[in-house]
Amino acid sequence: MSTPFLSVQNLTKRFQAPKGGESLTVFENVNLGIEKGEFVCIIGHSGCGKSTILNILAGLDEPSDGAVIMNGKEVSGPSLDRGIVFQNYSLLPWLSALKNVTFAVQARYKSWSKKQVHDHSMKYLEMVGLAGGAELRKPSQLSGGMRQRVSIARAFAIQPELLLLDEPFGALDALTRGSIQDELIRIWSGSDQTVFMITHDVDEAILLADRILLMTNGPYARVAESVQVEIERPRERANIIHHPDYYDIRNHLVEFLATRSRELAGKQDDDANSAPKVVRFGANAGAEISSETGSKSGTRKRAVNRAD
Amino acid sequence: MLASLNARALVLSLVLLAVFLGLWEAASPKQNISGELTEYELLMGGAEPKAAVPPPSAVIGKAWEELRNPFYDAGPNDKGIGIQIGYSLYRVLSGYFLAAALAIPVGFLIGMSPLMYKALDPFIQVLRPISPLAWMPLALFVIQDSQASAIFVIFICSIWPMLINTAFGVAGVRKDWVNVARTHELGPFKTAWIVILPAAAPTILTGMRISIGIAWLVIVAAEMLVGGTGIGYYVWNEWNNLDLTSVVFSILMIGVVGMLLDTAFAYCARLVQYQE
Ligand SMILES: Nc1ncnc2c1ncn2[C@@H]1O[C@H](COP(=O)(O)OP(=O)(O)OP(=O)(O)O)[C@@H](O)[C@H]1O
Numbered sequence: 226m227s228t229p230f231l232s233v234q235n236l237t238k239r240f241q242a243p244k245g246g247e248s249l250t251v252f253e254n255v256n257l258g259i260e261k262g263e264f265v266c267i268i269g270h271s272g273c274g275k276s277t278i279l280n281i282l283a284g285l286d287e288p289s290d291g292a293v294i295m296n297g298k299e300v301s302g303p304s305l306d307r308g309i310v311f312q313n314y315s316l317l318p319w320l321s322a323l324k325n326v327t328f329a330v331q332a333r334y335k336s337w338s339k340k341q342v343h344d345h346s347m348k349y350l351e352m353v354g355l356a357g358g359a360e361l362r363k364p365s366q367l368s369g370g371m372r373q374r375v376s377i378a379r380a381f382a383i384q385p386e387l388l389l390l391d392e393p394f395g396a397l398d399a400l401t402r403g404s405i406q407d408e409l410i411r412i413w414s415g416s417d418q419t420v421f422m423i424t425h426d427v428d429e430a431i432l433l434a435d436r437i438l439l440m441t442n443g444p445y446a447r448v449a450e451s452v453q454v455e456i457e458r459p460r461e462r463a464n465i466i467h468h469p470d471y472y473d474i475r476n477h478l479v480e481f482l483a484t485r486s487r488e489l490a491g492k493q494d495d496d497a498n499s500a501p502k503v504v505r506f507g508a509n510a511g512a513e514i515s516s517e518t519g520s521k522s523g524t525r526k527r528a529v530n531r532a533d
Numbered sequence: 534m535l536a537s538l539n540a541r542a543l544v545l546s547l548v549l550l551a552v553f554l555g556l557w558e559a560a561s562p563k564q565n566i567s568g569e570l571t572e573y574e575l576l577m578g579g580a581e582p583k584a585a586v587p588p589p590s591a592v593i594g595k596a597w598e599e600l601r602n603p604f605y606d607a608g609p610n611d612k613g614i615g616i617q618i619g620y621s622l623y624r625v626l627s628g629y630f631l632a633a634a635l636a637i638p639v640g641f642l643i644g645m646s647p648l649m650y651k652a653l654d655p656f657i658q659v660l661r662p663i664s665p666l667a668w669m670p671l672a673l674f675v676i677q678d679s680q681a682s683a684i685f686v687i688f689i690c691s692i693w694p695m696l697i698n699t700a701f702g703v704a705g706v707r708k709d710w711v712n713v714a715r716t717h718e719l720g721p722f723k724t725a726w727i728v729i730l731p732a733a734a735p736t737i738l739t740g741m742r743i744s745i746g747i748a749w750l751v752i753v754a755a756e757m758l759v760g761g762t763g764i765g766y767y768v769w770n771e772w773n774n775l776d777l778t779s780v781v782f783s784i785l786m787i788g789v790v791g792m793l794l795d796t797a798f799a800y801c802a803r804l805v806q807y808q809e
């Protein structure tokens with residue numbers, strides 16, 4: 226078994242309670258593997274520890290136990306190879322939207338000229354629909370959705386190997402959300418980027434992801450299942466609901482969130498090396514196997530058949 | 534509505550000023566129209582104009598006279614108000630910027646490092662409450678120069694608000710912003726320059742503004758002690774000459790210059806202000 230591009234091994238996070246009380250174990254023994262180029266979404270109830278996992282993947286936070294290995298190297302701190310869209314945007318309020326992107330681009334491509342940096346940044350700002358003056362405004366003068374788009378542009382513009390997205394479309398209206406989702410898929414398809422994305426929206430997850438990880442409720446949360454989405458790409462928002470697997474997958478996700486996330490919650494016994502249960506639908510249904518770490522779909526074909 | 538509020542406030546200010554000046558003028562004793570002097574008054578020197586608080590008209594006359602030619606220099610005890618204020622500003626600003634050059638980097642260090650904070654805190658807590666003038670004898674002895682001693686006193690009194698505010702501002706920079714710097718692999722200097730300094734700038738500027746106010750308060754007292762030049766010395770000298778008109782005039786000038794300094798710093802503070 227080859228190690229996947231990103232491998233999460235027995236990851237555990239505990240927070241010390243204030244005043245020496247019982248420590249809070251957010252999650253324990255999380256095992257995952259993500260292949261290069263894969264698009265993975267993670268779904269779970271609020272407070273189960275999704276952002277905490279993402280911060281550890283980013284290298285911003287340290288696990289209490291276990292390790293994250295990317296490209297064969299243990300993640301020990303933040304890096305420009307991992308771009309992040311934070312849940313709260315984290316823009317620098319004293320810089321204009323444009324400057325919030327250019328400083329990142331400058332940090333990534335140190336040898337570029339000012340003009341190259343500017344043009345590259347503008348390209349990504351235009352991509353998220355922020356141009357024509359809005360890019361010169363400070364974050365406080367932008368709406369929540371516009372701020373989120375700046376933060377998306379910043380993460381995309383540094384073209385990281387791994388994109389970590391924490392509810393990136395949460396504050397967007399349906400129209401903008403749709404167009405940025407399309408943009409995200411387009412950027413991702415045209416590169417060999419890997420995406421790890423947190424979302425609360427099951428339809429969004431099915432539309433975007435190759436694989437959806439399902440997290441049980443905390444404390445002692447874990448990634449219980451890994452649902453393969455084998456709907457061929459490109460996926461159209463309008464037609465995907467007619468796909469024969471669509472409602473099976475959707476019902477499975479909704480049912481997990483409604484009941485099983487609760488039933489499966491709680492401290493697990495000694496299965497320290499347990500990997501999430503792989504769930505498939507359609508042609509491969511029934512092939513539910515409790516696999517070793519990582520998915521079986523490393524050979525995923527990426528459909529880049531865009532209209533042009 | 535806002536404009537009319539400003540206009541009304543201005544009118545009210547002018548009315549208050551007129552009333553105040555009127556009362557002051559009326560309350561001032563009229564000195565030269567007193568008739569016959571009693572023998573007692575003659576004995577007590579009543580023939581001389583009495584040293585009394587001058588009426589505003591006299592102060593305004595004095596101001597006109599002084600401000601028409603603020604930079605004349607007729608020997609050590611007779612210099613224009615502009616020159617005296619110039620000396621004071623020179624001392625305040627040199628002491629102040631020396632203090633800033635030390636306080637802001639050290640404040641950064643303390644704010645960034647909990648270890649340095651804990652290590653330096655006892656020193657700061659002991660040194661900070663010392664009245665700056667209490668340093669004067671020691672400064673005069675060690676430095677052996679009254680000019681430099683006055684600058685030193687300004688230095689020592691300006692340092693604390695800047696140091697403490699810088700440390701406070703730097704330590705309080707939102708973790709999210711520091712994380713932005715970390716994820717973009719900014720080195721320590723870039724992080725300080727791109728993230729920490731702008732984030733802490735409003736707090737630092739507040740400290741700088743408090744410091745310049747204190748420095749301007751202290752310079753008057755310091756110059757009264759060291760003598761020679763400066764607005765503080767001028768006030769004291771005019772008091773020794775019993776020229777109360779000049780004393781009142783210079784008190785007003787101290788207020789005006791202090792206000793201008795504060796306004797300048799308030800303007801700088803607005804430049805670095807940001808909205809979250
Ligand atoms: N610094 C911290 N100290 C103590 N507990 C923390 C800390 N950060 C997070 N937690 C706890 O860890 C748990 C997981 O938090 P996390 O932010 O990862 O949730 P989440 O799954 O991202 O939720 P949401 O969907 O609402 O964003 C929560 O119960 C939270 O209270």
Ligand SMILES: [Mg+2]
Nearest residue numbers: 275276312391
């Ligand atoms: Mg979260």
